[in-house]
Amino acid sequence: MAAAVPHLMTLADLSAPQIHRILVHSHYLKQISLPWLQPGKLWKQKPSQSLDKKTVALLFSKRSTRTRVSAETAATLLGGQALFLGKEDIQLGVNESPRDTARVIGGMCQGIFARVGDHSEIEELAKYSPVPVLNALSSLWHPTQILADLLTLHEHAHLFSPNNVTEYKSIDDKRWTALPELRPLTVAYVGDSANVLHDMLVTYPRFGHSLRIASPENERYRAPKAVWDRVVELGCDKKIWWGADPKEAVHGADVVVTDTFISMGQEAEKEERLRDFQGYQVTEQLCKDGGANPDWKFLHCLPRKPHEVDDEVFYGPRSLVFPEADNRKWTIMSLFE
Missing domain, CATH: 3.40.50.1370 (Aspartate/ornithine carbamoyltransferase)
Structure with missing residues (x-):
């Protein structure tokens, strides 16, 4: 057969082990490839x-x-x-x-x-x-998208664990860093229940991370049954909190994530959705009022609109959005x- x-x-x-192997290989491929792509440099090892x-x-x-x-x-x-x-x-x-x-x-x-x-x-x-x-x-x-997000968080693990020690491995006489270990994080998601969040729901808890989610009190903004069934099947629901208050969602957050409030194909609902998501914009003030961890970081899958996150956060030192895009x-x- x-x-x-x-x-x-x-x-x-x-x-979870399969996902981890993908992340490890992604980290390795990145280190193999970037030197080889530098203009004017000879590098004996190129990607497979x-x-x-x-x-x-x-x-x-x-x-x-x-x-x-x-x-x-x-x-x-x-x-x-x-x-x-x-x-x-x-x-x-x-x-x-x-x-x-x-x-x-x-x-x-x-x-x-x-x-x-x-x-x-x-x-x-x-x-x-x-x-x-x-x-x-x-x-x-x-x-x-979630593979790229996880790789980004692993690569910035030192921001969440200052004493994190870099491990090196030798391949063909070159030293490569192993994928940094990432401690369990509290990840807040503020926004619509869409495809990015859905893969977060079935993945992050299996690596020990807790999810805190805020979306409006309306069934259309909550995970559909087909998604939630997979969440429960994998036992991920035990590490998920879901409410309607963005401030409550970001409490204790190490990472704050948002996404579009208006997905492609939902343009006719724009005005209604913008009303429903008032107060959901990620800002320094929201996270301060909600009690996010002082050194919280920010992720967004892009493209971004200002009503989702303001410029201070998006272009500021908390933002990992461009390394996230690269990954x-x-x-x-x-x-x-």
Whole structure:
């Protein structure tokens, strides 16, 4: 019997050790690659060419900056090619089904990295694809974002544990830092229950982190049943607090996270959502009033709007948003390998 094709829909599909191995490999690939990419420098070790002569189809029905750039540059570094297929480029959604599209693309490419609308679309692609399908974003889940977030927190572990000691490993006579250990954190999320939060819910608690979430008292802003069932199945609910008060959510927080209040496709709800999320903007004052830890740090998946977080926080010393964006590349590169 042929082995099942490995797909990734959400980090809930992976065990904690599997996720940790991805993070370790991402950290290693980053250290291997960055010196090699420096202009004018000769570096004998270059990244593995594991995608040599191979093609990864980037099947994107939604626009993207970080996901597209990171996937294309990651595939190139591994010796392969990323083939971008936007919704205007192919027949999918016009006169060809996801089933037929998956079979055709999977017959010519060695992997599919899909950024879709409704989660059912990527499930159908995975059901019929003869090659691995990785979820680049869907209505329910965003696994690659949370891998980048975790890598960023590990790399900045010294900010949360000043006595953290860097461990070195030798590879081909070069010294590389091991993935820094990260103590259990309290992570606050202030905003809508969307795909980024959903993968946080099924991942952070399995690494010992506590989640404190604030969203308006309305079912539309809470985790859908399909997501919460996975949360409970993995036992993650025991380390999650969920309420409506942002100040209460940030109490004791080491990290504060927010995301868009208006996802793509929700533009018609903009005015209503902005009213519902009044008071949810992440600011120094909010976190001071709520009792966040004095050295709290900030994450956002981007793109950011000022009503989600003000400039003082977003561009200030607490912000890790740009290292977080950079790490999309290395975690996607690790998944491609």
